[in-house]
Amino acid sequence: MSSEELITQDDVTIRFAGDSGDGMQLTGTQFTATTAKVGNDLATFPDFPAEIRAPAGTRAGVSGFQIHFSSHDIYTPGDDPNVLVAMNPAALITNYKDLRPGGIILVNTGAFTEADLKKAELDSNPLTDGTLSGFRVVEEDINQRTMEALADTELSKKDKLRCKNFYTLGMIYWLYSRPLEPTLEWLQEKFKNKPELAEANAKVLKAGYNHGELLRLFQGHYEVPKVHDAPAGTYRNIMGNQGLAIGLVAGARLAGLKPFLGSYPITPATDILQHMSLLKNYDVITCQMEDEIAGICTAIGASFAGRLGMTTTSGPGLALKTEAAGLAVITELPLVIVDVQRGGPSTGLPTKVEQSDLLQAMFGRNGDAAVPIVACASPSDAFDCAVEACRIATQYMTPVILLSDNYIANGAEPWKLPDMDALKPFPVEFVTDPEGFTPYRRDEKLARNWAKPGTPGLEHRIGGLEKDAVTGNVSYDPENHQKMTEIRRAKVLGVRESIPTPEVHGAESGDLLVVAWGSTMGATRAAVERLQKDGVAAGHLHLRHIWPLPKGLPEIFARFKKIVVPEMNTGQLALLLQSEYPEFRFLKFDKVMGKPFRARELKAHFEEILEEKS
Amino acid sequence: MSVVQQLKAKDFKSDQEVRWCPGCGDYSILSGVQKTMADMGIPRENYVVVSGIGCSSRFPYYMETYGMHGIHGRANAIATGVKVANPDLSVWVITGDGDGLSIGGNHMIHSLRRNVDMKIILFNNEIYGLTKGQYSPTTPEGTKTKTSPYGSLDHPFNPIQLALGAGATFVARTMDVNPKHMKQVLQAAAEHKGAAFVEVWQNCVIFNDGAYKSWTEKAVRDEKTINLVPGEKMIFGKDRDKGLSTDGCRITVCSAEEASVWDPTVDSAGPAFMMTQLDNEPDMPRPMGVLRSVDRPTLDQQVWDQVGAVTGKKGEGTLKDLIYTPDCWVVE
Ligand SMILES: Cc1ncc(C[n+]2csc(CCOP(=O)(O)OP(=O)(O)O)c2C)c(N)n1
Ligand code: SF4
Ligand SMILES: [Mg+2]
Numbered sequence: 003m004s005s006e007e008l009i010t011q012d013d014v015t016i017r018f019a020g021d022s023g024d025g026m027q028l029t030g031t032q033f034t035a036t037t038a039k040v041g042n043d044l045a046t047f048p049d050f051p052a053e054i055r056a057p058a059g060t061r062a063g064v065s066g067f068q069i070h071f072s073s074h075d076i077y078t079p080g081d082d083p084n085v086l087v088a089m090n091p092a093a094l095i096t097n098y099k100d101l102r103p104g105g106i107i108l109v110n111t112g113a114f115t116e117a118d119l120k121k122a123e124l125d126s127n128p129l130t131d132g133t134l135s136g137f138r139v140v141e142e143d144i145n146q147r148t149m150e151a152l153a154d155t156e157l158s159k160k161d162k163l164r165c166k167n168f169y170t171l172g173m174i175y176w177l178y179s180r181p182l183e184p185t186l187e188w189l190q191e192k193f194k195n196k197p198e199l200a201e202a203n204a205k206v207l208k209a210g211y212n213h214g215e216l217l218r219l220f221q222g223h224y225e226v227p228k229v230h231d232a233p234a235g236t237y238r239n240i241m242g243n244q245g246l247a248i249g250l251v252a253g254a255r256l257a258g259l260k261p262f263l264g265s266y267p268i269t270p271a272t273d274i275l276q277h278m279s280l281l282k283n284y285d286v287i288t289c290q291m292e293d294e295i296a297g298i299c300t301a302i303g304a305s306f307a308g309r310l311g312m313t314t315t316s317g318p319g320l321a322l323k324t325e326a327a328g329l330a331v332i333t334e335l336p337l338v339i340v341d342v343q344r345g346g347p348s349t350g351l352p353t354k355v356e357q358s359d360l361l362q363a364m365f366g367r368n369g370d371a372a373v374p375i376v377a378c379a380s381p382s383d384a385f386d387c388a389v390e391a392c393r394i395a396t397q398y399m400t401p402v403i404l405l406s407d408n409y410i411a412n413g414a415e416p417w418k419l420p421d422m423d424a425l426k427p428f429p430v431e432f433v434t435d436p437e438g439f440t441p442y443r444r445d446e447k448l449a450r451n452w453a454k455p456g457t458p459g460l461e462h463r464i465g466g467l468e469k470d471a472v473t474g475n476v477s478y479d480p481e482n483h484q485k486m487t488e489i490r491r492a493k494v495l496g497v498r499e500s501i502p503t504p505e506v507h508g509a510e511s512g513d514l515l516v517v518a519w520g521s522t523m524g525a526t527r528a529a530v531e532r533l534q535k536d537g538v539a540a541g542h543l544h545l546r547h548i549w550p551l552p553k554g555l556p557e558i559f560a561r562f563k564k565i566v567v568p569e570m571n572t573g574q575l576a577l578l579l580q581s582e583y584p585e586f587r588f589l590k591f592d593k594v595m596g597k598p599f600r601a602r603e604l605k606a607h608f609e610e611i612l613e614e615k616s
Numbered sequence: 617m618s619v620v621q622q623l624k625a626k627d628f629k630s631d632q633e634v635r636w637c638p639g640c641g642d643y644s645i646l647s648g649v650q651k652t653m654a655d656m657g658i659p660r661e662n663y664v665v666v667s668g669i670g671c672s673s674r675f676p677y678y679m680e681t682y683g684m685h686g687i688h689g690r691a692n693a694i695a696t697g698v699k700v701a702n703p704d705l706s707v708w709v710i711t712g713d714g715d716g717l718s719i720g721g722n723h724m725i726h727s728l729r730r731n732v733d734m735k736i737i738l739f740n741n742e743i744y745g746l747t748k749g750q751y752s753p754t755t756p757e758g759t760k761t762k763t764s765p766y767g768s769l770d771h772p773f774n775p776i777q778l779a780l781g782a783g784a785t786f787v788a789r790t791m792d793v794n795p796k797h798m799k800q801v802l803q804a805a806a807e808h809k810g811a812a813f814v815e816v817w818q819n820c821v822i823f824n825d826g827a828y829k830s831w832t833e834k835a836v837r838d839e840k841t842i843n844l845v846p847g848e849k850m851i852f853g854k855d856r857d858k859g860l861s862t863d864g865c866r867i868t869v870c871s872a873e874e875a876s877v878w879d880p881t882v883d884s885a886g887p888a889f890m891m892t893q894l895d896n897e898p899d900m901p902r903p904m905g906v907l908r909s910v911d912r913p914t915l916d917q918q919v920w921d922q923v924g925a926v927t928g929k930k931g932e933g934t935l936k937d938l939i940y941t942p943d944c945w946v947v948e
Binding site: 039235239281293422464 | 630632659660661662663664666667669676677679680681682683684685686687690693694695696697698699700701702704705722723726919922923926927929930931932933935936937938939940941943944945946947948
């Protein structure tokens with residue numbers, strides 16, 4: 003095979019793995035940005051180490067970034083990579099098992115000294131002891147090549163070595179025939195004020211690319227043509243947290259309001275606060291408060307004052323916000339509470355994914371305090387779900403919990419931007435007329451009217467004590483409390499009238515219905531499509547609205563012989579569905595390993611279910 | 617331009633029956649706040665009163681203003697949201713010694729350091745009133761309460777010291793039984809631009825009656841307290857013949873002529889802090905009045921200035937700008 007040979011593939015998964023200090027996240031995001039521009043569909047999965055400063059070279063310090071890209075539509079970051087880039091022994095040993103047989107492993111031999119092996123707790127060198135038999139191992143001293151490329155540069159040795167991830171990136175760009183321009187432009191912009199670094203990284207990137215060709219390391223290279231049937235439109239590469247941030251700002255605008263975000267940093271939700279803090283010229287106010295309670299309480303205060311209050315957090319923070327969320331329920335103020343879920347309980351697995359806050363979102367408040375719950379499925383779905391949460395909050399005067407997770411938060415994919423005309427406003431109307439005003443006067447949706455401070459003649463008091471349904475004064479009357487409890491419940495259930503019945507993807511009826519929510523959407527859809535290819539009558543139902551559940555579900559459930567609910571928790575949605583629709587049987591399938599489902603494992607499990615006699 | 621009507625205290629009375637125990641010190645604070653608000657020349661609809669939970673925190677329901685009765689300890693945080701969202705509002709926080717210093721202690725110090733422009737009135741009755749008589753973070757050591765039947769072991773906070781330590785720009789103290797003094801202090805607080813912290817000694821007739829008696833009773837008040845008036849000599853005593861003088865390290869009693877001038881506007885919080893030491897000395901008068909009053913930019917103002925500055929620089933963002941960023945690409 004000559005080195006020029008160009009092989010066409012239509013679906014590739016690459017995993018970049020190295021020490022936390024090796025810049026693998028940056029390498030991955032650059033490869034992603036370029037691949038998006040090339041016109042492939044893609045999905046990514048960054049896997050950060052839990053420790054910020056795990057000792058260099060250790061297994062605990064390994065940071066990974068996986069990208070799946072393709073000439074057709076894809077839903078997941080890929081099951082098993084075709085290519086593994088391993089920048090040190092720890093990265094190699096913790097990742098090579100996931101590679102598909104015959105896959106390519108690019109190893110940086112510059113980091114394979116005795117000491118490096120020891121740090122990775124290896125007694126022998128996996129490059130020579132047969133560990134990697136069955137894979138195509140490409141060895142390259144990337145450290146050395148980087149130093150050579152920068153031989154006549156002024157930088158310190160340390161700074162030079164830091165460029166090595168761009169050598170790696172260059173090699174992989176060559177291997178998959180990607181253009182260098184997007185990254186070269188990015189370097190220019192990024193190091194505007196440090197041109198010497200821009201130049202050094204560019205040099206190393208080009209060296210990696212050229213050596214990929216010259217050194218004939220790979221026995222040919224590949225192209226992955228762009229998606230041909232991609233729907234026409236404007237696209238942008240989006241990460242989940244970014245999608246939420248701009249969706250929240252857009253949602254407030256569509257409500258005719260200015261957003262106020264009160265928040266407290268917590269992984270993996272912090273990016274939303276960071277991103278929104280940049281958007282000050284969109285009338286955004288952000289306050290980093292002293293804790294999660296203050297975060298939600300400032301948001302409640304801001305909503306009382308006539309902004310759209312929002313607060314962003316992860317599971318432990320949602321727990322702290324519990325009491326205040328109840329205050330927003332009883333005062334019937336609009337509020338969006340974002341929970342980017344991570345592994346629990348307690349601090350749990352802060353950098354890993356789980357969907358285990360669903361029941362906390364559902365029931366985690368004292369008293370009968372139902373709130374609508376919306377869950378996003380992917381980075382590109384985050385925007386729409388954030389807008390939807392703002393719509394429900396303002397139209398129904400209620401706090402809404404918007405669930406995302408770590409996998410969505412840090413994953414990226416191309417997002418087909420909405421047509422501006424398709425973004426339908428849902429403007430809020432504040433009351434200004436004192437005639438007949440009481441704080442709990444309601445519209446036909448049972449939403450109470452909203453009067454903001456500063457409006458003459460509408461002075462009123464709201465608060466945590468139960469209020470009289472008519473006058474809005476404090477009331478301990480038993481009948482009134484019964485009535486107000488029922489009104490609050492009916493109002494939330496009434497949201498159902500404004501949401502569509504979700505469509506079943508795949509078979510409309512048949513042997514198996516897979517009901518999924520949140521980020522299990524992608525892997526579920528892929529698995530169900532594969533089952534269908536095998537001739538199984540399987541359907542996939544994705545639930546964006548967790549509470550209230552949309553109308554029309556029993557009719558769908560009745561069309562399938564079996565129903566299974568895969569979740570990254572021990573069966574929380576299944577429990578909810580089972581109690582709401584006791585006439586059906588919902589099989590659970592759980593995974594709580596801090597990792598997303600793979601389409602392959604889902605398919606295998608579904609096949610087992612199909613074989614079981616019920 | 618709309619002419620602001622001269623409001624009266626009664627304009628601030630809501631139609632709700634006030635339900636504190638007869639004789640509770642809260643009544644006089646309610647009337648003091650109503651009088652102060654009426655005199656500020658601020659339209660009634662621009663007042664927002666936010667409270668936490670406690671006897672004292674029922675306050676907003678009795679005020680004909682916008683109001684929120686929040687949750688225990690969180691009034692400062694809720695009020696911060698109100699004020700930052702709309703700096704045109706005059707925002708008042710009503711809290712208790714338990715509400716504001718125990719469960720809400722964290723929000724208290726942070727709202728003070730941020731200098732959010734709001735008036736924080738802390739009703740200090742040295743007891744948990746609403747829950748019927750447990751010791752609070754200001755209850756003196758040794759006090760017998762329902763949860764300290766053999767005497768409280770906790771060392772208390774001095775609220776003034778806490779506020780000073782948190783970087784408050786305005787700190788003052790008054791008492792429920794001296795309405796005239798209270799009005800002066802509340803007015804000074806209302807006129808302060810920034811977080812104004814006012815501790816009000818408040819008698820709980822039911823669970824901690826007479827806690828401040830030895831300082832506040834008419835017969836002893838002039839001897840046992842001293843009213844600190846900015847720019848005036850520190851004079852006290854029934855016959856106003858005694859003064860306090862300080863060498864910067866110590867405070868001593870002297871004649872009225874020799875008394876030092878009180879200045880709460882100095883950069884250092886040191887002198888105010890020194891004054892609070894008098895609280896621990898049985899033979900000295902306790903300081904009342906304005907202990908600190910300095911200027912520092914408020915958070916709410918700065919937040920809006922920053923939004924304005926960034927918008928000025930980047931231009932007002934449209935919904936389209938937000939979504940269609942320069943890094944997008946088109947598929948035909
Ligand atoms: C989260 C929470 N914890 C405890 C309580 C019970 N509780 C209500 S008021 C209060 C103490 C009030 O004391 P203080 O703030 O001094 O107010 P006072 O009644 O003395 O005016 C307590 C413990 C509550 N309402 N909420
Ligand atoms: S219990 Fe004490 S603080 Fe509460 S209302 Fe009665 S007297 Fe006032
Ligand atoms: Mg008290």
